[in-house]
Amino acid sequence: MGVEPLDPATLPEHDNLPGNAYAYCVRLTGPLFVQTGRMIAHYPAGGGAIRFEPLTATSLGSMVAERFSSPLYSRDWVVANGQGHVILGDRGYDINSYDLDDGNLTVRAANLLAFDAGLELKESIVPGFLTLLGTGKFLASSSGPVIFVEPPVRVDPEALVGWADCPAPAQHFDAGWMGHFLGAARGALFGTRSGEERQYDFTGAGTVLLQSSERVLEDPHVLQRLEGEVRQLGTGQLQRLGSVVQQEIAQRQQG
Amino acid sequence: MTFTTVTSKVVLAQVAPGREVLARRGAMLAVTGRVTFSPVAGGPGGGAYGGGLAASLARGLQGEAVALMVAEGTGTVHYGFRGHHVTVIELDGSRPLSVEADRLLAHDASLSSSVVFLGQQGGLRGAVRGAVTGQGLFTTQLSGRGSVAVLSHGGTFALPVGAGRQVVVDPQAYVAHEGDLRVEVTAAVSWRDAVGRGSGEAVQLRVSGEGTVHVQASEEKL
Numbered sequence: 001m002g003v004e005p006l007d008p009a010t011l012p013e014h015d016n017l018p019g020n021a022y023a024y025c026v027r028l029t030g031p032l033f034v035q036t037g038r039m040i041a042h043y044p045a046g047g048g049a050i051r052f053e054p055l056t057a058t059s060l061g062s063m064v065a066e067r068f069s070s071p072l073y074s075r076d077w078v079v080a081n082g083q084g085h086v087i088l089g090d091r092g093y094d095i096n097s098y099d100l101d102d103g104n105l106t107v108r109a110a111n112l113l114a115f116d117a118g119l120e121l122k123e124s125i126v127p128g129f130l131t132l133l134g135t136g137k138f139l140a141s142s143s144g145p146v147i148f149v150e151p152p153v154r155v156d157p158e159a160l161v162g163w164a165d166c167p168a169p170a171q172h173f174d175a176g177w178m179g180h181f182l183g184a185a186r187g188a189l190f191g192t193r194s195g196e197e198r199q200y201d202f203t204g205a206g207t208v209l210l211q212s213s214e215r216v217l218e219d220p221h222v223l224q225r226l227e228g229e230v231r232q233l234g235t236g237q238l239q240r241l242g243s244v245v246q247q248e249i250a251q252r253q254q255g
Numbered sequence: 256m257t258f259t260t261v262t263s264k265v266v267l268a269q270v271a272p273g274r275e276v277l278a279r280r281g282a283m284l285a286v287t288g289r290v291t292f293s294p295v296a297g298g299p300g301g302g303a304y305g306g307g308l309a310a311s312l313a314r315g316l317q318g319e320a321v322a323l324m325v326a327e328g329t330g331t332v333h334y335g336f337r338g339h340h341v342t343v344i345e346l347d348g349s350r351p352l353s354v355e356a357d358r359l360l361a362h363d364a365s366l367s368s369s370v371v372f373l374g375q376q377g378g379l380r381g382a383v384r385g386a387v388t389g390q391g392l393f394t395t396q397l398s399g400r401g402s403v404a405v406l407s408h409g410g411t412f413a414l415p416v417g418a419g420r421q422v423v424v425d426p427q428a429y430v431a432h433e434g435d436l437r438v439e440v441t442a443a444v445s446w447r448d449a450v451g452r453g454s455g456e457a458v459q460l461r462v463s464g465e466g467t468v469h470v471q472a473s474e475e476k477l
Contacts, residue, residue, distance in 0.1 A: 143338035144264035149285055159284035159335065174292055199286070210285055212264035212335035 008043040011085045014097065014137065024088050024095040024113070024139055031060055031117045032080045033068065034088070038113045039080070041087040050082035063117060070123045070130065072224055073109060080114075088113050093141035100138070106131045107162035107209075109221060113139040125168050126200075127225060142211035149210055151202040158213040166206025172199045257363050257402040258334075258343045265335040266343060266404050268361060270326050278334055278361035278404075280322040288330020295323045325364060334361045339477060340410040342469065344433070348400035350466060354431035356395045357477055363401030371396045405431055409473035416462050424460045427474040434466020 006017070017023045023040065026032065028050065042050050055064050055074045064079060080086055088095065090113055098105060106124045115121065118136030123129075132138055142161050149155075154172050163169070174197045202208050233241065257276060258266040268276045270290050283292065326332050335341065341360055346352055353371065362368075371394050397403055405411070407430050414422050416436060423441075432438065439461045462468045 144335075145262045147261055147265060147285075147333065149287075149333075153285050153287045155285040156281075156283050159333070197292075199283075208285070210265070210333065212262070212338045213281070213284055 008045070008085065011043065016095065017087065021094045021145075022089055022092050024097065026086050026088065026114065026139070028080060028082060028084060028086060029116075031063065032086065032114055033117070033121070034078055034080050034086070034114045035112060036076050036078055038088050038090050039086055040089040042080075043085040043087075044082060045084040048083045050080055050084050050086065052078045052080050054078055067117055067119070068121050070121055072123060072221060072228075073121075073130065086114075088139060090141040093143055094145050095139055095141050096146060097137055097139055100132060100134060100136060102135050103164065104131060104133045105138075105162055105164040106168070107138075107140050108160065111141045111161055111211075113141060115139070128221060129162065142209070144212045147210040149208045151204055151206060151208060153208055154199040154201045155208060155210060156213055157198065157200055159210050160200060161209040161211045163202060163208045164206055166202055166204045166208070169200035169202050172201035173197055174199070256345070258361070258404050260341070260343060261333065263340050263410060264338060265333055266341050266361070268326070268332045268334060270332055271329050272327075275364035276326045276332065276361055277323050277364045278326065278332075279336065279359060280324050282334045282336045282360055283326070284333040284335050286326075286330060286332050288328065290326050290328040290330040290332060292324050292326055295325055334404060336360055336406055339406040339408060340471075342405045342407060342411045342430075344403045344405060344431070344469070346397065346399065346401055346403060346433070348398075350434040351396050351398035352403055352431060352433050353394050353396050353436075354403070354405055358406045358430060359395060360404040360406045362397060362403040363399075366397045366399040366401045366403070369396050369398075370394070405469065406477055407469075407471035407473075408475045408477060409471055411469045411471050413467050413469050416464060416466050416468055418465065422462045422468055424462060424468060424470055425474060426458055426460050427476060428470050428472075429460055430469045430471045432462065432466060432468040434464065436462050436464040436466045436468065438462050 011027070012018070012025045013027045015025060017025055034052070039052070044050050053059065055068060055077055058064055058079050060079060060081070068074065068077065090111070093111070095113065100119060106126070106129050109128055109130045112130055112132075115132055115138035116136045119132045119134045119138060122131045122133065124131045140161065146161060151166055155169075230238070230241070257274065258268050261267050265284060268278075270276055270288075277295065280294070344352060346366065411430050414424075416422050416432075416434075426440075429438075441459050441461045
């Protein structure tokens, strides 16, 4: 008994490593977009090399500009090019491959590991999510196996991995909570929060992908997006925002 | 069977009138049908679903009360919490389940919950046990007929305890126990620990009586 060392000659073409849901092996057949920090090993083939090039300094500039339509996330991705195998992993999460055939699927940005150049990436209207369009394969991770649910369903924002073919969700606020909110004269909401008041509401035909919840408190993209939007505010609005931020910091320090 | 296991980390609950489900705040992953969530009135452990004033007082003393919310209406709810593993334990009403409030993901609202002061079980030793396991001095006891979903790190396994069959558990790996069990802290400190060459297993929980103890496959706390 023992763990067999990996043999580059028998690595899977496009599959999980044998008996390992947490690592995925892809043989490069063309340029592959990879999120930084997700590549855990690579095996160049035929004496060549696999190059990981930043999107800003790649030799495939026009292809990248066409396929990767998200300035916000461009610094978090590289293009892998060359001959050989790349092994990917993400925080010990389960990794699955998804096939799109002239379809669309939206996935949490942090859970998207890689996608091939047949697909086109765009930012979703829902913050923190990316939409893939076209025909090709991509890899996404989830805390535990993915659960597929059909609409109509309301989900916790933290438990959402992504969705396919159905319209983008609306935000739903629990009726009981809304009642308290509208009734409370000065926003005195103490003790009325169930922790579930904010949900994403999916309707229409399609599939919703779920995982066990995770807490992504410090998503760098949220900060980037907010910073980008701050410029649209007036001086008075900025001062108001400042006081909101101060309040939030004070609350965190208490809790 | 209120809860069905969806994956190792997620359970599905059927909610109907008269079959409400209590769960810790923030544990809802997805909901279908007409289900509403509200915090349990009067804070955790109080109101219609808790053990009344005494329980809420006890939880207040506990210092780390876990806020619960109740799911009412008709529909289904997926529950999970921060990617921890979930174990469903069925109670047939013959014996209660003792579990730390932190580890409680969800349970039938028909189960009655009370807060037990560990000092009552074996005096100071009970208190020491609470301190050793990092659970504080109070633990939650659920009784009645119904299902309970318990959180663990890495999944749990059940060990039967009976006459002449004691079980010794690592305090960090202890999750919950069913039945009227005596849980004592034993310190197997030897000269080896004094010179820093101990086994690292100096403090252990000795479980005796009639019932089942649930142990997680990890020494990591939640």
